[in-house]
Amino acid sequence: MDTSLSLSKPNTKLKSVSSLRQQKLRAAMWFLAPMVTVLFCVAGWPLLRSIYFSFTDTSLTDLYGGQWVGFKNYLTWTTLSSGRTIFSGTLADPTWWNAVWNTIKFSVVSVSIETILGLMVALVLNQEFKGRGLVRAAILIPWAIPTIVSAKMWGWMLNDQFGIINHMLMALGLIDSNVAWTSNIDTAMFSVLVVDVWKTTPFMALLCLAGLQMIPRDIYEAAKIDGIHPVRVFFHVTLPLVRPALMVAVIFRMLDALRVFDLIYILTPNSKATKTMSVVSRENLIEFDKFAYGSAQSTLLFAIIAIFVCLYIWLGKLNLNGDTQR
């Protein structure tokens, strides 16, 4: 619609309009310049350095003495005299692929559950009831607690010998013997997911609530007069109208989840079942003294997140267009 409008404008106006535009653009640039500078210093430069390091053999002890090695940290192969080809580098590293898989599993499951729960909580909080303000504030507490604190707290609650969770489940007769929730390879991911959902659902709920409150009340009254079933109203009115807000919330959470580190590092240290990309790359960077190798993994993590975001935005746009057509 916009394009047809600007096309139909008389040509004579074009010149003055474009000079006005230029003026606006220039002003915008000046306003943005300080932020862009700061961002470049604290985000852009370190990122570029990491990418550079990933193509060298830099080590932690000699940060400036690295030599250019090309894609060696990513993938190389040597063919032995026996004719066998041996691959090495991150992309051939099973630990790395395990971490990728863990990260994806964690992100998809946690964000899905948080979105559904968050939307449900938001729907409740959007209703008028006594003490709503108090509940709204109270529900934010898990989100306000620093991750390290809540991870330690849950670590204790999930402790196999003294943990209150085991105690309660035993008392209820749901388990026969104490479970080592965080160190058991079968339950470690589950524990991490539970804690993350507990911690982050309030955040999702708040974002959803903001979206819900943008929907005018009167259309619900119109639906009520028309006698439309509440479930139908939810799927045909509420959901389409909160979708933009929901999309933003999901993308925020997804970005956060894909680079999850602190919760896993504290709650389930060194568990193969939960190690994510961030955890693995930190290990290589700091602990294993494979600085360049860790840099390559960080770069891959960055690339995966970037691809994901582009894909998500693209899909979202397609979807939005699909809606306007009948």
Next chain:
Amino acid sequence: MAQIQLANISKHFGKTEVIREVNLNIKAGELMVFVGPSGSGKSTLLRLICGLEEISSGELTFDGESMNNKVPSERGISMVFQSYALYPHMDVYKNMAFGLKLAKSSPEDIRERVMNAAKMLQIDHLLDRLPKQLSGGQRQRVAIGRAIVRNPRVFLFDEPLSNLDASLRVATRLEIAKIHHEMKSATMIYVTHDQVEAMTLADRICVLNNGEVEQVGTPEELYHSPNSLFVAKFIGSPAMNLLEGDFAKDYQCQTLGIRPEHLVIDPNEATWQGAVIHTENLGSDLYIYLDIGSDSPLLVRLSDQQKVSKGEIVGVRPKWDHLHRFDQHGKPISAPIGAEPSTVLETQSA
């Protein structure tokens, strides 16, 4: 078609009483207008009738059937909201059809009903547009269309024209009047704060003030025999002249009301005399403001033939049978002047 009866209807939010003991009988098929200043409880009364608010006490019946405990969708009503309340993500067709899906109608039936309503309102070329792609007037038509397709027995309008500009308001007003004539089967209740809208549309008007009914009657009744000072002030444009103090004392009342068109220039028999402080020429009419020493200047309507200019001294007299006299409670005095031992004067001098 439904006859609507409100018996002792009251509504309070917490401790504040918003609607007080309203008794009202709305005849089947008539267009009743609720009019009153902002905050007088018009919307609340309408929402009580449609069931969006619960009635605190009293009884609401449609055709003798109690509606107090019926949900809105069981009452057979349609409502047009001031803000249109269109579904922003649905196109015009879907907006109009959405409420019909459930009503056990076949897709062809739905389509036909929507098309008929759209043709009637001349929005059939807009069916695939979204609300945000429509002008205010078009949105209003869609909202009205959505109400029409449900074929309700009661039609409710809450200030449907207040978001439109002046010329569109007049056009849409005509449209609504037309719908009222075409849809003989529906009783209509129309809420407005604009007395001109009320006068032009209504079969009968209900004037609300502070949650209470001041007067119910046809536009003519309200205009010619207001039964309170409030109604006299509220109905009529420009407003009635109200004189107090000595001016009223001469006529044995607390407040003397006289409409601008019921004053005539008569130099020989002038009741009041004063200088013209302002004139307004509307083409067909000439309004003059006379300073006769009252609190606010006396407004007189003249025909366009009469020439009066600012600063001139003019004498006027009221047409005797068009005087409105009110006592200290704002109630009209019906007895002819001088016919009763004036209690008004006694209380006033006391």
